[in-house]
Amino acid sequence: MDKLTVGFLGLGNMGSAIYLGLNDDFEKIAFDIHKKKDERFHYTESIEDCISKSDILILAVKPNTIEDVISKIKSPKTIISIAAGINLSFLKDKAPIGSYVIRTMPNLPIVYGKGVLAYYGDKEAYSIVEKIFSPISLTLSLEKESNMDAITGLSGSGPAFVFSFIQALAEGGVKSGLSYNQSLEIAIETVLGSAEYLKRELESKSATHPMELRNRVTSPGGTTIFGLAEWEKNSLNSGILESVYQASLRSKNLS
Secondary structure, three states: OOOEEEEEEOOOHHHHHHHHHOOOOEEEEEEOOOOOOOOOOOEOOOHHHHHHOOOEEEEOOOHHHHHHHHOOOOOOOEEEEOOOOOOHHHHHHHOOOOOEEEEEEEOHHHHHOOEEEEEEEOHHHHHHHHHHHOOOEEEEEOOOOOHHHHHHHHHHOHHHHHHHHHHHHHHHHHHOOOOHHHHHHHHHHHHHHHHHHHHHHHHOOOOOOHHHHHHHHOOOOOHHHHHHHHHHHOOHHHHHHHHHHHHHHHHHHHO
16 A cells, blocks of 8 residues: 655744654655755655645644645645644635645644644544654644644643743752752753653552642651742742643634
């Protein structure tokens, strides 16, 4: 049986990561106006050539160019968009009749195969989406498109919040007497280790809530409770919660 060909329209950070993570069940080609000298990618000479040779198209271009790009698709295809803020009805309206269209929201860690990707659209193409993206990300099919805004606020913007938290941890180490490089390394490993510990405890049912694990670290009158008291005094919980909500709200307004 011949392999399906996946054509990438755009090879920025996300497009490149998905291209390189795509398994050998597919052929892959790409078109990018900023064509790089990189032998890992099989470029076509034109966008029209890439479209005509592809069974599946991944639109990995900037949102403001999506209409121009999708207008060049003249025959039915399976079309997967990773463009933020471009809703499904717009994509389906511009796509050729008979196309299967999927809207997705990946996040930055997909570059290293540790991403989150939510998707919504024509269910006939869901198995293709899973086959393409599950090797490099946690994949989530959404019951309704409006949840895409919440996904954007949580997993799309979330890495920026995590990076800010890690930076704050590192600066706390510096204030306490560590060098910045040492403090940053410790902060990164602490976050990675804590996340893995939480994941495994929840999977094994040894814990049912993150606060249960927090209590394991918090001894009466110990160092952690004094640090947490400062956390509460500065309303960090509500600040993080509101950050996710405001990012989600912004996504909704942009859509």
